[in-house]
Amino acid sequence: MLDKQISDFLLTLHDASMHLAPTSFRHWALGEVQRYVDFDFAMWGAGESVQRELHTATIFDQSDDLFSTWEAVKDEDPYAHLVIGNIGKTWALSEIPDMYETRAYNEHWQLYRARQMISTMQIDPHTGLHIFVTLAREQKNADFSHDDIRFKNLVTQHLFMAATHNDRHFLSTFRAPAALVDRHGLLHAALPDFVALVSEEWGDTGRRQLPPVVIGALWQTGRYRGNAITLTAEPAGERLLVRAEQGTFTALSTRENEVAWAYARGHSHKEVARELCIAPATVRSHISRIYEKLDIRDKGALALWLQEHGGAR
Numbered sequence: 001m002l003d004k005q006i007s008d009f010l011l012t013l014h015d016a017s018m019h020l021a022p023t024s025f026r027h028w029a030l031g032e033v034q035r036y037v038d039f040d041f042a043m044w045g046a047g048e049s050v051q052r053e054l055h056t057a058t059i060f061d062q063s064d065d066l067f068s069t070w071e072a073v074k075d076e077d078p079y080a081h082l083v084i085g086n087i088g089k090t091w092a093l094s095e096i097p098d099m100y101e102t103r104a105y106n107e108h109w110q111l112y113r114a115r116q117m118i119s120t121m122q123i124d125p126h127t128g129l130h131i132f133v134t135l136a137r138e139q140k141n142a143d144f145s146h147d148d149i150r151f152k153n154l155v156t157q158h159l160f161m162a163a164t165h166n167d168r169h170f171l172s173t174f175r176a177p178a179a180l181v182d183r184h185g186l187l188h189a190a191l192p193d194f195v196a197l198v199s200e201e202w203g204d205t206g207r208r209q210l211p212p213v214v215i216g217a218l219w220q221t222g223r224y225r226g227n228a229i230t231l232t233a234e235p236a237g238e239r240l241l242v243r244a245e246q247g248t249f250t251a252l253s254t255r256e257n258e259v260a261w262a263y264a265r266g267h268s269h270k271e272v273a274r275e276l277c278i279a280p281a282t283v284r285s286h287i288s289r290i291y292e293k294l295d296i297r298d299k300g301a302l303a304l305w306l307q308e309h310g311g312a313r
Contacts, residue, residue: 002147005036010158017166022180023237025166026058029159030133034060037148039135041112044159046129046182049084055129055182056238062112062136069108077104083119084130090153092144093117100140115140118149120156127186127208131160164189177244180236185215188239197244201229210242217304218242225295225305252290259286264303 013029020028030042041062047054052074059066074080078096093116099105109117119134133156137144144152167189171178177197179190186209187195198206205211210218217224218233218240225231230247233240252260255276262272263283273280291297294305 002151006151006154009033009036009155013155013158013162014165017162018169020166022163022167022170022239026163027060029162030058030060033133033135033152033155033159037135037144037151038137040138041114041136043134043136044132046124046127046131049130052080053184055127055184055186056188058238066112069111073104073108076102077108078102079104079109079117079119083121083132087121087123087130090118090120090149090156092149094143112136113138116142116144118144118152120153122157122160124160126164127188129186133159174243179242179244181210181215181218181233181240181242182238183215183219185210185212194242194244197229197246201226211308213304213308217301220304221297221301223295223301226308230295252293256286256290256293259283260290260302260306263287264299264306266299 009032012032016028016032017025026044030044033039033042042060043057043062043066044060045054045057045067047056054067057067070077078099079091079093082096083091093099093109093114096102100110114136116137116139117134119132121130121132123129124131133152135144135152167180171180171189171191174191177191177194179194179198180188182188187207190198195207198210202211202214214224214226214231218231222233223231224233225247228246230245231242233242235241258276259272262275263269267275269280269283269287272283276283290302294302296302296305
């Protein structure tokens with residue numbers, strides 16, 4: 001019976017990965033898991049294991065700020081130690097001796113009534129992040145059964161594989177070079193032509209992660225203009241859908257560079273005019289032309305561009 005349930009689940013899962021959007025796929029998949037394993041809430045996330053820094057997290061039937069209180073106890077959470085240190089197997093919270101007396105439990109997990117949990121973790125071969133799926137029950141005496149744990153252990157790898165296929169299929173619908181990128185700049189999925197463009201711009205590191213100044217600009221303004229590439233971005237859940245196109249670097253004149261640096265440091269038009277001994281109207285004209293050249297819209301975007309391309313101050 002369990003083998004038939006697993007087979008049915010996997011068929012449904014991989015079929016859905018071909019037509020659902022990435023913004024809804026993980027939430028939908030956890031809902032499907034709930035049809036076979038009873039749980040009260042769940043988490044599907046990815047993070048860096050050494051610093052315990054979370055990159056993405058899908059929270060199912062629980063508060064979206066679930067991990068906010070975990071920050072204070074993450075380095076001493078024995079359940080996290082167990083799961084991160086022993087990837088590839090499903091571990092139960094009840095396997096930790098005296099877990100319910102720990103600070104991590106009382107200052108975090110108990111706040112969300114996570115009385116019982118089972119969690120499975122693997123390493124994403126593309127991003128290098130630790131990826132996990134955790135199911136939780138609110139009743140302390142409601143242990144997950146052997147069949148529950150076996151089902152989860154067998155299907156979790158397929159959840160991760162299906163999510164990867166889902167990302168790639170979604171990107172394949174775009175004609176322009178595109179990628180799904182997290183808040184830290186890591187490329188979770190990318191079309192080959194996108195990888196080719198970013199690697200030409202930033203070398204081999206660009207194949208895996210966008211530079212901090214670039215991802216900062218994309219989250220803040222939705223645009224970044226480099227030496228030979230222009231990126232545009234829009235929110236896609238916890239990540240950005242980033243499109244790339246080849247572009248030609250636009251250089252600023254000596255005077256424009258002077259005006260840009262003075263203005264980006266926070267000076268007003270009048271203050272820039274006094275510093276450079278020119279009229280305020282001339283400063284406004286320069287700023288307008290600079291914005292047009294660089295295809296930007298505000299002082300923050302100008303400051304980010306100058307950090308990457310501005311040259312001498």
